[in-house]
Amino acid sequence: MEGPGAVMSGGCLCGAVRFTAAPQNRNVGACHCSMCRRWSAGPFLVLDCGDTLQVENPACLGTYRSSEWAERCFCATCGTPLFYRLVGKGMYFVSAEAFDDRAGFVFASQIFIDEKPAYYDFANATHNMTGAEVFAAFMPSEAAEAKG
Ligand SMILES: [Zn+2]
Ligand SMILES: [Zn+2]
Numbered sequence: 001m002e003g004p005g006a007v008m009s010g011g012c013l014c015g016a017v018r019f020t021a022a023p024q025n026r027n028v029g030a031c032h033c034s035m036c037r038r039w040s041a042g043p044f045l046v047l048d049c050g051d052t053l054q055v056e057n058p059a060c061l062g063t064y065r066s067s068e069w070a071e072r073c074f075c076a077t078c079g080t081p082l083f084y085r086l087v088g089k090g091m092y093f094v095s096a097e098a099f100d101d102r103a104g105f106v107f108a109s110q111i112f113i114d115e116k117p118a119y120y121d122f123a124n125a126t127h128n129m130t131g132a133e134v135f136a137a138f139m140p141s142e143a144a145e146a147k148g
Helices: 034-040 131-138
Strands: 008-011 018-021 027-031 044-048 061-065 070-075 081-086 091-095 106-111 127-129
Touching: 018 091, 034 044, 044 081, 127 131
Parallel strands: 027 106, 106 127
Antiparallel strands: 008 018, 027 044, 044 091, 061 070, 070 081, 081 091
16 A cells, blocks of 8 residues: 655635645545535545545534445535545545645546436546445445445
8 A cells, every 4th residue: 555645735615624634646536426416516526535634623624424434524614515534444535626736636536427417427537436336346344225
């Protein structure tokens, strides 16, 4: 496993929440699952930040436990969706658009592609996975009906 990359900063729309994180790479992944789309008003685009996310002012965060295994965090003041985390696993997936500097970002993957509504399609060439493939690859111990 690679070590963490450079530390990057970001925050919400109103500035109440600021954070730093050191993603291993600049690969952006989109999640098309119904929960991400409803929560973020579109596919949720994230960087895998492992356990490197540090929120400077966690008292300003709102938290919503959206499933058995995932929690979604947002600014309690302006409502910006910021990241989701896998409960008890120290894994944070942070909104690509919450970072201050998106230089070098590469749109690399799309997950829950089978839940993507028909009315939009990204033209980028990406690695796509269905929900079942995601669970098989990353969470083999979780029930296939669970999603975050
Ligand atoms: Zn805010
Ligand atoms: Zn999702």
